[in-house]
Amino acid sequence: MASQKPDLQTTKKIFSQWNREKLVNYAASLSKAMGAERAKHKALTSQIESAKDWLQGLTLVEEIGQHLSSTLNLDEVLALLLKRVTEALNAEDGSILLTEEISGDLIFQISLGAISEEIKPFRIPKGEGIAGEVALTGVPIRVDNAQKDKRHFKQIDIDTGFLTQTILCVPLLTRQRVIGVIEVFNKRSGPFTDEDQVILSSIANFAAIAIENARLHQRVLAERDRVVLAQEETSRKLQRDLHDGPTQLVAAIQMNLDFAKQALKKDPSLVEKELDEIIGLAQKATHQMRTLLFELRPLVLETQGLAAALTTFLKRRQKDERTALHLTVNSDRPDNAIPRLISKSEMAIFAIVQEAVNNALKHAMAYNIYVSLDLKKDRLSVTILDDGQGFDLNAVSNNYEDRGSYGMINIKERAAVAGGNLAIKSAPGAGAEIQVNILLTPGLLVAERDEA
Template identity: 35%
Template sequence: MSKNLAAKIKREFQRLNWFIIAIFLLLLIVLVASFFVVYSIVFGTTSFDWLPAMAIGGLTLLLGLVLAYAVIDRSSDRIQRTTSQLVDAELHDLRAANNRAKSLQSMASVMRATLSFERVVEEALDVCSLAIEEMGIPRQSLVGAVFLFNGEDLIPVATRRFTAVDYEKQLQGKRGIVGAALTQAEPVTTDHPRQDPELRQFIAFHQCLTAACIPLRAGFQIFGAIVIGSDTAVKFDNEHFELFNGVADQAVIALQNAQLYQRLEAEKQRIIEADEEARKELARDLHDGPTQTIAAIAMRINFIRSLLSRDPEQALGELEKVEELAKQTSKEIRGMLFTLRPLVLETQGLGPAVETVIARIKETDGLNIRLIGGDHGDLLNEQAQSVVFSIVEEALGNARKYSRASKIQVRFWQEDNLFVALVQDNGVGFDVQAVNQDYSSRGSLGMVNMRERADRIDGSLRLESAPGHGTSVTLVVPLDKHGSHVTA
């Protein structure tokens, strides 16, 4: 394109030269006519004494023509060179911008096509190599890595020209350009990467003359950093940093998407496992409770049939026992159905639902349990009431099974913009740390389930207990997120 433009400029200057020649010829004709008119007609001379003066004028015009031609010709070459340089520079910038846009679009396409963060960070390093190529340096000169936090340390998850030894090393992210970039949350460069206190441990950076670190951040959360280097000294400008920041933003989005997908998959698996565990527990309860009782009822009925003819009075007594067993079985089945689907919670709310659970425990175990502040349950929306009910029921179940308490208290109240639920007993208590470490124990798994349920409504759960001092479970739920005025 620049050659075509230079040719057009040259043609225009050639036209200008011919235009100047035409003007010279016109002026020469005007000069000759002027001398002829002035000397022959005005002064009436017939000789050609005016010819020397006219020759001097003509030579002066010719000299002016030559000088103008030379200046224009020289200006033409200079303007062609300058224009070509400017056009080439603009074309280079346009191509670079187009390549950047295509690379970022390719990166976005990868994000749309996959939830694999590894593929996205590999694409991120490819885009960063454009900054090296734009300076006329081969892409093979790029040394780079994407580091992500694994606990307190940064580990490489995607690399360029790293050795096998480099893969095994980690960064602390506290010193050098990595520490500065993570602290300032802005790209940082160095012209001495081999002397950097953290980068120098990587063999790949020993031959680099320039390196840059770009933090991977979203708001105030830092996920890691991209470190790139070149074995040729380069100077990164603002456009390069804008490219690096764009790449980092895309990589962070991909990382957040991947983490969200992993959490959703983990939650899906947890729900499946919880559902399976609930089915198994229901099956065990049915087998150990109503199933055994119904089998006993069937055996007693068979026994009663044999008694009817020979001892009617004893048969009547057996029928009373069968009736008592049937009533007990009915209570057990109603309790299981309530646990599966507490209709009173849907129709009357949290307080009456908890009262129903308390009444059932009192009837079966004879425990001294009471609810205080049940009307505060109406402060929560339906979803939060359902979660709080499950947690309270689990806590009461644990107290009934393990605490050996003589008194259990359930209390609801409001504190500022928070709903608070407390389940407290005066039982034997336990070592909280020891139970939490033993995830195979039934009680520990119950606490894990309660904490997971609390997380669903942005709540916090606190367990306090000590041997011989009873147990208290406190649940706090923010009303600004899960109050009755907030849609579930």
């Protein structure tokens, strides 16, 4: 058999055809693998970048946390917080708004940038605008185009000349309660991101605690000042009462004794009358001193409660006054009883009646002063009404600074201490009525067994 030699040309052809196919396939799979590697690399790089951002964010959170716990001054806490947050999130501006407890409105506390002073008087009604919605729902909001967002409060932009483009707003939450919001505006490098939101929310979490602590501290300081003022006021009143009452009477007793001594030498028949007068003055002085002691610390209030203490108070006062003092107690409980309240509330109510009756005696020129305690279900009303000349409520409220009197202010503060709502009605010529309405919640009532 003749051997067949492969034809070189054919071999080359076959090989190169096979090889080319293989090479093409190989190249294709290589390029695919490289593409995948590149994508992986890209993903890894971006993961590293975002890990870096996170780390920066966490460092910032920790750093702000440390700073915030270093001060209890509310203004300092807010300023420091806002400065660091806007810097870190690369925002053009920012602001912090706190919720007003009674109205639920948001009040601007601080904002950065040139417009900060202009923005300060603003108040945002409850639930309105982006900040209002965040405060109401407790959920953060991010806006990429503020001018097109209907919720954005454009009036603030108009008034301040600041053009808001992007917004990130998160709630300040403590104990499941929104106490305000913190917002940043116009990130310089594009819209705010998920990470920005997470970082701001983490900062807001302990910023809220720092703000709450600073507010508590402020309240404690204000309370301390109030206690000092109240003590000063009590000593002033005591001084005045001692001066106008018993001191005058003791001086009169001294004069009458001198007179009696002289009469003894010149005309002994006058002495008995003089001595009677002296006895009368001494009795009056004793009564006034006892009344003063009673009013300083009405023990009967501690032992028997409001109705008994008010009865004693009005009886003692009636002795020195021509105005008729009346007390009525109406209760829907057996024996017309008024339940015992915690001592703080009873003392506050007693002090309100004391001041209102003193005012009516001093200023009203009334024929009658009516004090009443009315209890229906769980509502207690305490009313002090007079038929005197009345007064202009607005005028009196507006010039406290000038007069330096504290009576009405004390009545307001004590109504709050008693846990009640205060209503004052008066007009020139129409008498005056002061009423405190208290909802008797379990926390205000002394438990029956403690009472026994």
